[in-house]
Amino acid sequence: MSRIIDVGLEELSVMLCRMGELTYQAISLSLKGCLNGTNEYSQVCEMSDALVSMSEQAEDKAFELIARFQPVASDLRTIKSYMKIAYDFARYGRYALDISYINEQYGGLKHCEPWISEHIEKMSEKVLGMVKTSTDSLRNHDVKLAETISSTEKEVDDMYFRYLDELVKRASGTSKCTISSVLIVRYLERIADHATYICESVVYIATGQKVNLR
Amino acid sequence: MVSLAYLALIAALIPLASILVETILRGLSAVSFSFFLEEIPPLGEPGGGIGPAIQGTLIVVALASSIGVPVGVFSGIYLAEFRHARIATVARFLNDVLTNVPSIVLGIFGWTLVVVAIGWSVIAGAIALAIMMIPIVTRTTEEAIRLVPATMREAAIALGVPRWKTTLTVVLSSAKKGIATGILLSVARISGETAPLLLTILGSRFWFSGFTQPTAALPVTVFNFSQSPFRLVDWPRAWGASLILIFIILIINIIVRYATREKYGASNI
Amino acid sequence: MIYKIDIENLNAWFGSKQVLRDITMKIKENMVTAIIGPSGCGKTTLIRCLNRMHELIPGARVTGRVLLDGGDIYGEGVDPVTVRRKIGMVFQKPNPFPMMSIYDNTVAGLKLNGVSDKHRLDETVEKSLKAAHLWDEVKADLEKSGASLSGGQQQRLCIARALAIEPEVILMDEPTSALDPTAASKIEQLIRVLAQDYTVIIVTHNMQQAARVSDCTAFLYLGKLVEYGSTKDLFENPKSELTEKYITGEFG
Numbered sequence: 005m006s007r008i009i010d011v012g013l014e015e016l017s018v019m020l021c022r023m024g025e026l027t028y029q030a031i032s033l034s035l036k037g038c039l040n041g042t043n044e045y046s047q048v049c050e051m052s053d054a055l056v057s058m059s060e061q062a063e064d065k066a067f068e069l070i071a072r073f074q075p076v077a078s079d080l081r082t083i084k085s086y087m088k089i090a091y092d093f094a095r096y097g098r099y100a101l102d103i104s105y106i107n108e109q110y111g112g113l114k115h116c117e118p119w120i121s122e123h124i125e126k127m128s129e130k131v132l133g134m135v136k137t138s139t140d141s142l143r144n145h146d147v148k149l150a151e152t153i154s155s156t157e158k159e160v161d162d163m164y165f166r167y168l169d170e171l172v173k174r175a176s177g178t179s180k181c182t183i184s185s186v187l188i189v190r191y192l193e194r195i196a197d198h199a200t201y202i203c204e205s206v207v208y209i210a211t212g213q214k215v216n217l218r
Numbered sequence: 219m220v221s222l223a224y225l226a227l228i229a230a231l232i233p234l235a236s237i238l239v240e241t242i243l244r245g246l247s248a249v250s251f252s253f254f255l256e257e258i259p260p261l262g263e264p265g266g267g268i269g270p271a272i273q274g275t276l277i278v279v280a281l282a283s284s285i286g287v288p289v290g291v292f293s294g295i296y297l298a299e300f301r302h303a304r305i306a307t308v309a310r311f312l313n314d315v316l317t318n319v320p321s322i323v324l325g326i327f328g329w330t331l332v333v334v335a336i337g338w339s340v341i342a343g344a345i346a347l348a349i350m351m352i353p354i355v356t357r358t359t360e361e362a363i364r365l366v367p368a369t370m371r372e373a374a375i376a377l378g379v380p381r382w383k384t385t386l387t388v389v390l391s392s393a394k395k396g397i398a399t400g401i402l403l404s405v406a407r408i409s410g411e412t413a414p415l416l417l418t419i420l421g422s423r424f425w426f427s428g429f430t431q432p433t434a435a436l437p438v439t440v441f442n443f444s445q446s447p448f449r450l451v452d453w454p455r456a457w458g459a460s461l462i463l464i465f466i467i468l469i470i471n472i473i474v475r476y477a478t479r480e481k482y483g484a485s486n487i
Numbered sequence: 488m489i490y491k492i493d494i495e496n497l498n499a500w501f502g503s504k505q506v507l508r509d510i511t512m513k514i515k516e517n518m519v520t521a522i523i524g525p526s527g528c529g530k531t532t533l534i535r536c537l538n539r540m541h542e543l544i545p546g547a548r549v550t551g552r553v554l555l556d557g558g559d560i561y562g563e564g565v566d567p568v569t570v571r572r573k574i575g576m577v578f579q580k581p582n583p584f585p586m587m588s589i590y591d592n593t594v595a596g597l598k599l600n601g602v603s604d605k606h607r608l609d610e611t612v613e614k615s616l617k618a619a620h621l622w623d624e625v626k627a628d629l630e631k632s633g634a635s636l637s638g639g640q641q642q643r644l645c646i647a648r649a650l651a652i653e654p655e656v657i658l659m660d661e662p663t664s665a666l667d668p669t670a671a672s673k674i675e676q677l678i679r680v681l682a683q684d685y686t687v688i689i690v691t692h693n694m695q696q697a698a699r700v701s702d703c704t705a706f707l708y709l710g711k712l713v714e715y716g717s718t719k720d721l722f723e724n725p726k727s728e729l730t731e732k733y734i735t736g737e738f739g
Contacts, residue, residue, distance in 0.1 A: 005620065005676040008699050071722045072698040302545060369582040373645070376540065377596035377652055378572030387599055391586055 009073040016069065016086055017143075019062045020093070024139030026051055026058070027096035031135055031195065034104040035128045038188060039121060041107075041114030048104040055097030062090035081212060085205040089142065092198045092205075096135065099191045099198075106184050113188070116181040123170075124188060127163050130156060131192045131199075138202040147210045150203035154217040160196040164189055241461050248458030258423035258434060262448035268459050270425045271439040274340075275466075277426055278419060278435055279409050281344035286351030286408075287401055293352070294359025294397070299385055310360075316353040324350050325417035333418060338432040342418035347408045354407065358400025362393040399474050406470040410463055412437035436463045491516040491656060491686040492537065497551035499532050499541055506532045508710040510551070514703075519678055519687045521701035521718070523694055525733065528707040530690045534658045537688065538574040539567040555656070572596075575654035579661040581641035583633030583648070589625050592633040592644055596652035611651050618684075619647035620677055639670025646677065650685075657681065659689040663696065675700050694734055698722050706730045 030051040037044035066087045069075060075083055106112075113121045134156050141150040167189050171182065200217050207215050252267050259266030293309070300306050328346030332339065366389050374384040390397070415421070420432035421442060427433070436459055443456035492514040499507040506529045514520050522530045535541040536549055539560060552559045560570045583592045591598065593612045602608065612629065616622040621643040625636070633644060642662060649657060659678070663671035678700050681687055691697050697704050698718060705715040706727075714721060714730045725731045732738055 005673075005680060007672075008676060008679055068719050068723065072718065074695055074699070367582075369578065369580060370584060372540070372578065373582045373584065373648075374595070374599065375543065376538065376571055376576040376578075377599065377648065378568050378570075379596070379599045380568050381543075383599060388584060388595075392584075 009069065009075060009079060012065070012069045012073065013079065013082065016062060016065050016083070019058060019065065020086055020089060021139070021143055023055060023058050023062070023090065023093040024142060026055055027093050027100070028132070028135050028139060030055065030097055030100035031103075032132055034100040034107070035132070037104055038107045038112045038184075039114070039125055039128070041112045043104075043108050045104045045108045048100050052097035052101040055094050059090040059094035063087050066090075078209070078212075082209050085209045089202050089205050092202050095198050096195060099195050103188055103191050106187050110180045110184045113181070113184060116178075116185065119170075119174075120181060120185050123163070123167055124185060124192075127160065127167070127189060127192050130160050130163070131196050134160070134196050134199040138199040138206075141203055141206045145206055145210045147207050150206040151215075151217065153200055153203045157196055157200045157218055160193060164193045238464070241457060241464055244454065245457035245459075245461030248454040249461060253458060257425065258439060260423065261442070261446040262451055264451050268434075268436070268439055268455065268462070270423065270434040271436045271459060272462065273426055274419070274422075274434040275409060275436045275463075277433065278340055278343045278347060278415070279405060281340065281429075282347035282351060282408060283401075283405055285344065286348035286404070287355060289348070290352045290355025290404075291359050291397060291401075293356040295363060295385060295390070297356065297360045298363035299381075313353045313356050316349070317357065320413075321350060321411050322413040322417070325414035328414055328418040336430050338418065338420035339430045340419060340426070340433050341429050343415050343433075343435070346414035346418050347411065350411060350414060351404045351408050354404040355400055358403070359393075359397050362396025362400065363389055365396060366392045395478055399478055402470055402474045402477075406467045406474075409470075410437055410467055412441055416441070436466075489516045490514060491556065492688075493552075493554035493557075494537075495552040495554070497533070497536060497549070497553060499529070499536055499550075500548040501532075501544065502546040506710050507536070510707075510710075510712050512705060512712060512715050514686065514688060516686050517682055517684070518702040519682045519689060519700055520703045520705065521697035522688065522690045522705045522707060523692070523697045523733075524707035524713075525738070526692070527709075529710040530707050531660055533707065534576075534660060534688060534690055537656075538576055538658055539570050540576070542567070572600075572652055573654050574656045574658060575649035575652060576658045576660065577642070577645050577649050577662050580665045581638060581645050583636075583641050583644050585632060585634040587633055588630045589633050589636070589644060590629040593647050594651050595648055600652075615647040615651040616644075618650050618681070619643045620673070620680075621647055637670070638666050639673060642666060642670070642674060643677070646674075646681075650681075654685070656686045656688065659687065661691055662689065664692065671696075706733060708733070 030048055033044050033051070034048045036042070037048075066083045069083050070080075073079075113124055134153055137149060137153050137156070140146065141153075168186070171186065197218070204215055204217050207213060207217075250267075252265075253269075254267060254272065255269045256265070256267030258268055258270055293313070297306050297310055297313075324346045327349065328342045332342035332345055336342075363385075370388060370392060371384055374388045375381065379388070415435050415438050419435055419438065421438035422432045422434050424434070440456050440459045440463065443452040443459065446452035446456075490513040494510055494512050494514070497507055497510040498505065510533060522533060524530050532541055537553060537560075541547050542549055549561065551561070553561060555570070555573065559565070560567075560574075584595060587595065590612055593615050594602070594608045597608060597611060613622060613626075616625065621640060624640060625631075625644075633641070636644060642665075646657075646662075662678075663674050666674065675696065678687055678689065682702070689697075689700065701718045703716065704718045704721045706713045706721070706725075706729075708729060714725060714727045716726070720726075721730065722734060725734065
């Protein structure tokens with residue numbers, strides 16, 4: 005027989021995995037929109053709202069598990085981390101939404117100089133990879149996978165600062181492009197940070213250690 | 219203080235021990251194979267045995283038990299199950315009184331009830347002894363049943379077993395050792411009673427000849443032989459019969475002790 | 488939502504002392520309902536009214552209706568014995584019949600009611616012991632005395648015994664309070680499994696157990712039903728201040 009709490013933990017885990025898939029879709033959709041110049045705002049908005057509501061449900065569920073089942077040790081760490089991760093996923097949704105908003109308002113990157121859209125495309129790829137790493141490592145509490153995010157995080161940080169430097173140096177292009185791109189790389193960097201937080205939480209769940217992967 | 223208790227214990231054991239020793243010493247000489255099998259001779263005549271007395275005791279006690287045991291057990295069950303009914307309180311009180319009625323009174327009762335009607339008979343003796351037996355069996359049965367924990371009853375009732383069935387199966391099954399002990403002890407008790415038999419079965423020298431006829435019995439035979447003027451011939455026989463009687467009672471007690479030492483095993487309902 | 492048991496205006500007395508006051512509640516089918524409350528609040532009396540065992544106590548009295556699938560178990564001409572075959576009970580202290588084997592204990596309810604078909608009894612023994620998650624531990628020793636098992640095993644044997652008569656509802660009166668934590672936890676898991684096929688009502692003085700095991704919880708105080716709702720709501724956000732005080736440990 006399984007423990008009584010296992011049913012609840014399984015439900016919570018399933019909720020988070022669904023959120024993880026949805027965030028990946030939302031972020032990749034909004035980035036695609038930016039790079040191709042298509043307006044995905046309303047779709048991304050729906051996804052973001054869904055993510056917020058799901059994160060509230062997940063928090064609620066976690067709260068119930070604590071009230072009813074007196075979890076301890078790894079169960080308690082799991083539930084605490086899941087609550088944080090649900091929030092992180094909701095943040096993903098927000099950033100995806102913000103990126104789509106920029107796209108809608110200022111026209112995206114299709115008409116920007118090639119070096120800008122190239123840079124951002126590269127960064128997007130890396131960041132999407134990090135999002136995938138975070139959701140995959142969460143699904144199986146895979147510590148090894150979670151730790152690999154550390155190197156990618158550094159790369160993305162690098163790319164972020166290098167882009168800002170380049171932009172200052174070149175100081176060219178339309179102001180729409182400048183603003184859009186700066187904001188977009190900013191959001192990308194934040195998404196990367198949250199992906200790292202998620203991976204740190206995964207390590208915490210599995211080992212009880214609080215690590216710094218940034 | 220402890221030494222005082224020791225002394226008291228020894229003082230209590232001396233008469234018990236001496237009875238056994240005396241009976242064995244004086245009675246053993248009379249006991250022989252023929253002692254068990256031959257008819258009772260007239261007073262003073264040598265030879266013979268106390269066969270009929272043993273037979274008589276067995277028959278009268280068996281008959282008395284066949285009346286006393288069912289009545290006693292079922293009364294005990296009633297008193298245990300309907301503890302607070304008014305009739306139960308009255309019955310319990312009367313039962314306790316009956317336990318202490320002098321046995322000669324029971325003898326007279328048997329005489330008045332049966333002997334006057336049909337004459338000296340085994341039936342009269344059995345009835346008198348049964349009346350002696352009933353209060354003891356009732357009381358021990360009631361106590362044995364009350365000792366059965368309420369949780370056992372509840373468990374059976376919660377399974378949808380009607381109350382009467384619970385009592386007759388689960389409760390009795392659990393109490394049966396206690397009830398059996400009570401029955402055996404009361405049988406041992408009545409085997410040795412003399413007064414009721416003197417006034418009901420009269421006593422005889424011959425083998426059993428019918429339920430409405432007098433018969434021999436061990437206590438009566440002991441009495442008769444002990445009153446005989448032919449001391450040399452008859453007194454040893456009296457001791458011999460006493461020895462047999464004590465022996466029977468001892469056996470019954472040993473059986474009871476052994477039986478109650480058994481552990482509970484799986485049994486059928 | 489199907490209501491298995493519908494309690495209407497239930498009052499109960501021990502002689503002149505009133506123990507339950509106007510209890511009205513509906514118990515849902517295939518769920519675990521817990522009844523909690525401080526000592527003396529009437530929770531044991533309440534479940535004993537549900538299988539008509541309260542009235543066995545001399546001087547006990549019950550008024551009100553208790554509907555099982557719509558039929559009042561206190562109705563005219565209803566035989567309490569048939570009620571108890573549909574509503575089984577497991578007690579606080581495990582009470583297997585000591586003079587019977589594990590096999591006989593399990594089917595005691597059937598044998599005592601006249602079933603003697605060996606094939607049917609064999610089947611029932613296996614089915615019930617499996618349902619009580621005891622089969623694997625005892626299948627090689629069915630002839631051993633029921634009292635030779637450990638406390639937790641004895642309680643599971645009592646559960647098997649209750650299941651063997653195929654009730655629809657199972658009442659449990661503090662089923663784990665006489666057991667050690669590991670055995671208790673096994674019973675709790677078993678209760679959750681049983682709820683899939685039966686309606687379970689459990690009385691417990693251990694609030695955390697009620698929180699873990701039940702879907703709905705009722706809080707009784709001095710014979711009155713103070714609050715009754717889903718366990719989640721009652722433990723996260725009780726509606727009544729009295730409930731809040733009790734579950735946070737301010738009294739009781």
